[in-house]
Each structure stands twice: as structure tokens, then as C-alpha cells.
Amino acid sequence: MSTDSAAPSQQQPALPARLPFVAMLLWLIALTASAAPLLSGLSLPELLSAFWSYDGANYSTVLAHYSWAPRVAIAVLIGCGLGLAGAITQQILGNPLASPTTLGVAAGSQFGITLATLFAPGLLAFSPDIAAVGGGLLAIGLVIALTWRLGFSPVTVILAGLVVSFFLGAINMAFLLLKGEWLGNLYIWGAGSLVQNNWQPFLDLLPRVLTIAVLMLALMRPLQLLQLGQASASSLGGRVALVRALALFLVVLMSATVVSRVGMVAFVGLAAPVMARLLGARTLGQRLLWSTVMGGGFLLLADTLAHWATAWGGSSLVPTGTATALIGGPIILMALQSIRNTHHMPGQDTNPGSFLPKRRSLNTVAIALGGLLLVTTFISMAWSPGLEGWNWTPPWQWADAWVWRGPRLLAAILAGMALGMAGTLIQRMTGNPMGSPELLGISGGAALMMVIVVISGLEIGRFGQLAVATLGAAIALGLLILLARRHQFAGNQLLLGGLALSVFMDAGLRLVMASGGTVASRLLNWMYGSTWLVSETEALGLMALVLGFGVLLVLTLRPLMLLPLGSASASSLGLAVPRARLLLLLLASVLTAAATVVIGPMSFVGLIAPHLARVLGQQTVGRQLVVAALAGGFLLALADYLSRVVMYPNQLPAGLLAALVGGIYFLWGLSRHGRA
CATH class of the missing domain: 1.10.3470.10 (ABC transporter involved in vitamin B12 uptake, BtuC)
Incomplete structure (x- = not known):
């Protein structure tokens, strides 16, 4: 058995100093950039107090309390949740390209919102979570149904997720072309926006994200077995298929809940775990922790840049999801320059084929x-x-x-x-x-x-x-x-x-x-x-x-x-x-x-x-x-x-x-x- 597949030792690998340094620098830049426009009219203590109170006689504190503070809070909350979901996804599938986006969850959630907009707008008024979660479950359900007999082979799951994404995305675009007068605003929503005018969306989202995160962390020990590979994990009593199914279900809930509230910002679920891994997170615990931390800072920085770009562009909206991908792509490209290991992920078969059809002439x-x-x-x-x-x-x-x-x-x-x-x-x-x-x-x-x-x-x-x-x-x-x-x-x-x-x-x-x-x-x-x-x-x-x-x-x-x-x-x-x-x-x-x-x-x-x-x-x-x-x-x-x-x-x-x-x-x- 290779060293990649060996059981983890009792001594935890040392955490490289660059990982907490980069994370701290990311958060410092994000918070400073976000607060800078308001510091001209408010002191730092006044700005911090805007998270729980405001002075009705001072418009700047009202603006900070009802617009800036909830926007910062929801960006951090969503970024942390998506970062954790992305790390879980990559762990259960053993593939650095895995994310809620590549599993079709984001496309499925958008599909659910599109159908509800056209045929059941009352459902959106009641709860947008239902349509988004339903679409996400439809997407992941298709993936699971297609790969159940294949034992949730990592490559096959990702491949099926990509195809489901293309398929549902094509239906979404067909509806947009045919019903553009009804769905035009979905283009903006589809790119993701964290604009807030009160604390209610954050308060609604907070218990959902925290509950799902706790359930994800409860699967940490079974997920550690997956590092040994499917055969070794099964021989040790691990129910690999069940663990993967439960974890994927929680990933769907996390991603769809976020998408229903703020649109498509799911790229964080790919960028944050990749950054944490490339900067030195080795164990599962380290990857989950630092993917969560990096996700929150990453989305806050992206949202701040989107807000600045909107102001500089004459108030022409620059969606947060767009800014997330625009800065996340180059970050991954730069981080890749430090990679020297080109081998497969631990637990990933060296032969990527997951099914072998009968040969034909x-x-x-x-x-x-x-x-x-x-x-x-x-x-x-x-x-x-x-x-x-x-x-x-x-x-x-x-x-x-x-x-x-x-x-x-x-x-x-x-x-x-x-x-x-x-x-x-x-x-x-x-x-x-x-x-x-x-x-x-x-x-x-x-x-x-x-x-x-x-x-x-x-x-x-x-x-x-x-x-x-x-x-x-x-x-x-x-x-x-x-x-x-x-x-x-x-x-x-x-x-x-x-x-x-x-x-x-x-x-x-x-x-x-x-x-x-x-x-x-x-x-x-x-x-x-x-x-x-x-x-x-x-x-x-x-x-x-x-x-x-x-x-x-x-x-x-x-x-x-x-x-x-x-x-x-x-x-x-x-x-x-x-x-x-x-x-x-x-x-x-x-x-x-x-x-x-x-x-x-x-x-x-x-x-x-x-x-x-x-x-x-x-x-x-x-x-x-x-x-x-x-x-x-x-x-x-x-x-x-x-x-x-x-x-x-x-x-x-x-x-x-x-x-x-x-x-x-x-x-x-x-x-x-x-x-x-």
C-alpha cells in the first residue's frame, strides 16, 4: 500500500505558517476594504457597534446598521458555509475538482427557481428555499441514481454531475430565451448578489447554515476513513456508500439554501478548499477548518470588490458571484504555481475508468x-x-x-x-x-x-x-x-x-x-x-x-x-x-x-x-x-x-x-x- 493510502499517524502534520498568515491577511484586507468607505463618517467603535445598534439621529450609523453590517455578516456566513461544503465534497469524492457547482447542485437550484418563477410564483413568496432545495435534490438525485450501481466512484459522480449541470443549464437557458420578459432578472440573480437592506435574511439563514454545518462535522470520523480508499474503508466497517450519500445530501442543503437567498456564488465552494489545500492543509480537520475560514474571507473580499465596482461603474450592478469568480480564478492560477505533486488524490484509483462497456466492432x-x-x-x-x-x-x-x-x-x-x-x-x-x-x-x-x-x-x-x-x-x-x-x-x-x-x-x-x-x-x-x-x-x-x-x-x-x-x-x-x-x-x-x-x-x-x-x-x-x-x-x-x-x-x-x-x-x- 502506498504512503498516500496508509493510515494516518497519531502525530498530526505540522501546519505551515503561510496558511494562517494568508488567511489572516485575506480577512484583514477584506474587512479593511469593506469598512473603508464608512470610516470617513464614523469612528471605528461606532462602526463596530453598527452590528447591534444605531443612532437614529445619525444617518451614517443607520446606513451601516441596515446595509453594511448585514451584508458583511451574510457574506461571512455564506462564505464559511460554502467553504465547508466544498471541503466535504472534495473529501467524499477524493477529487480537487469536486464542488457543489460540478455536482450540478447550483444548476439544479437555479432550475428549481426558474420553474417556480414561471409556474408557481406563490411558492417563491412562501419560501424560496423549497424551490431551490427541490431543484438541488433533483440534480443530486439524478447523480446518485446514475452512480449508485457504480458504488459512487469519484470520477463517475463528478462526470454525472457535470452532465446534469449541462442538461439542467440548457433547460434554464431555453426558458430564458423563450420567456425572457419573465426571467430577465434571473440573469442578475444567477450571477449572485449580497445586497441587503435589513437583518432578516441573515437571521433566517443563520440557523439553517449552523445546523447543516454541525451535521456535516458529525460525519468527520466516517469521512476520515475515506482517505484509506473505498476497499480499505469498507474492510474496517465503514459504510462508504451511505456516508457519501448523507454527506452529499447535506452539501445539497447547504448550497441550495444559499442559492435561494443570494443567487449563484457557489464558486467559493471550489476556490476555498483549493486554496486551503495548496497552502498546506493536510489532515481532514485542517482542511475543513481552513476551508471554512478562507471561504468567509474570500466571499467578503469578493463582495466588497463588487460593491466598489458597482459604485465606480455609475451604479450599474456588478454581481457578487461574478466578482467571486473573477478574483478566484486568478487566485487558483497563482496558487497552482507552487504545486509539485502531480499524483492522484489519496483514495483515488490510478485508473480513472469507472465502467467498462462490452466491446463492439x-x-x-x-x-x-x-x-x-x-x-x-x-x-x-x-x-x-x-x-x-x-x-x-x-x-x-x-x-x-x-x-x-x-x-x-x-x-x-x-x-x-x-x-x-x-x-x-x-x-x-x-x-x-x-x-x-x-x-x-x-x-x-x-x-x-x-x-x-x-x-x-x-x-x-x-x-x-x-x-x-x-x-x-x-x-x-x-x-x-x-x-x-x-x-x-x-x-x-x-x-x-x-x-x-x-x-x-x-x-x-x-x-x-x-x-x-x-x-x-x-x-x-x-x-x-x-x-x-x-x-x-x-x-x-x-x-x-x-x-x-x-x-x-x-x-x-x-x-x-x-x-x-x-x-x-x-x-x-x-x-x-x-x-x-x-x-x-x-x-x-x-x-x-x-x-x-x-x-x-x-x-x-x-x-x-x-x-x-x-x-x-x-x-x-x-x-x-x-x-x-x-x-x-x-x-x-x-x-x-x-x-x-x-x-x-x-x-x-x-x-x-x-x-x-x-x-x-x-x-x-x-x-x-x-x-x-
């Missing part, structure tokens, strides 16, 4: 997928609704219909193939089935640059938009390369750094979209995969690029087969590991950027397509690449057709339908497989 699967793709193409070109109902267009008239249907269909197929291949490269290169183009931040970089240019009012034309989006993807890729080069592009650091970049880019998108008015609303369609803007020239250019890089992928088969053996073994077999990882990353990034700049950031396909290939029984590298490309092409071709005809003459973004179609199929495929 490549020819059979490829022919079946190719046939489905041809049938979809034929139907898309031939059978479509018009002003006088559904019309059948015979093949000899397709030349006339091509200008309306052909370029978008061709671009959708090629983009799906590009993302399928990119996702396979990333998952194979990192040895982590959670890897996807989205987690590398490349799609977010392209989308962020394009959105900023459009909202700024610059008229640069379609070619200029493509150039700017390409620049954004290149900047994100450059940052990722600079980050991962120190660690020889190892899987864990690459994914965690990419996730930080992705969250940072998404926060920027939320910020500009929340302040962009009608222009921002129009950009929603492109952001979620609109294919109707594609021209024939763009589609043909994408075809040349995808075919060219598809041929180059033949050269990647040997590196992709050797990298899962580990750096030492791969190097001993003659592979230049850092160079191979860099070239694979470049290939995946170019394929992702090409798809993103043409039809929008639809990298959901990059996560789903490789797993569909595995579900269909293709385990070797070459076979998985071929089938993932065909699956991605078929998925987006079907999504493009449905987006055009389901609500004719209105259209839905193909990316949303791809998330729905692919998510349903993937969840069904995952649920069919038992323990590996």
Missing part, C-alpha cells in the same frame, strides 16, 4: 453512426416546415435549398466532429474522463472576446468577429500553456488550471451580459450555439481545417497510448512527455477554437462524444477518436435540424438542443452499466 458502430448521420442530413435537407406547412424538397431541388439549410448543417456536423476529437484528446492526454474543451477555458476565451467587442458597439463585420474570437481562444490557450509548462502539462494541474480559466471567462461573460441590455440578449443565441449565422465560406473553411487536423491525429495514436502508463514509463519507451502533451494540447485547442468561433461555445459535445464512444464499446485510442467524431457530428446535425423545426418560425440555439439530446442519451447509457 468498430465497423458496425461506425456504419451505424454514419448511417444515422446520412439519414439526418437527408431529412434536414428534404423535409422542413414552411409558410404553408411541412414541405418535401426532392434531391434535385437541393441546390435552391442549400443556401438556407446547407452551410449551417455542414458547419454543425464539422463542429461536432472537431469537438468530439478534441474532447477525446483531452481525456486521453490527462487520463481524466472529466476533461473537456470547456474545462480548458478555450471556448470561454473566444466567447468572452466576441461578446466584449459586440457590446462595445464596434462594427467590425463577421470576419472581424471571427478574428477577435480566435484571438480570445489564443490568449486563453497561451495562459494555460504558461500555467501547465512548469508541471510538464500534467493532467491534474492542466484540468484545474483550465477550470480556473473557464470560471474566470464565464464570470466575464456574466458581467458583460448582465450590463449589456438588448444587445446582450441578442448575443445569447450565439453563445449557446446558433448555426444560422454560418456562411458557406465559413463552413467550407471549417471543413478544410477539420479534415486537415483529422489527418494529423493519426500521429497522436502512439503518444495517447503511452501517456496513460505514466510519465516515467512513457519516457522509458522513448516518448518526450512534455513535448507530446504540449502538441496534443495545441491540437485540441485549435479544433475547439475553430468550432467555437464559427458556431459558438458548444463544448458540451466535447465532454459527451468521447463517452458515447466508450458506451458504444470503443476502448482503444483510434477507435474512440473515429466514433467520437461521428457521434459529435451526428449529435450536432440532429440538434441543428431540431433547432430549426421544433418552434418554427422561431429557432432555438442548436447548442441547447445538443445538450438536451446528448445529455439524455449519455445519462441513459451511463445508467445501463454496472460496477466495472
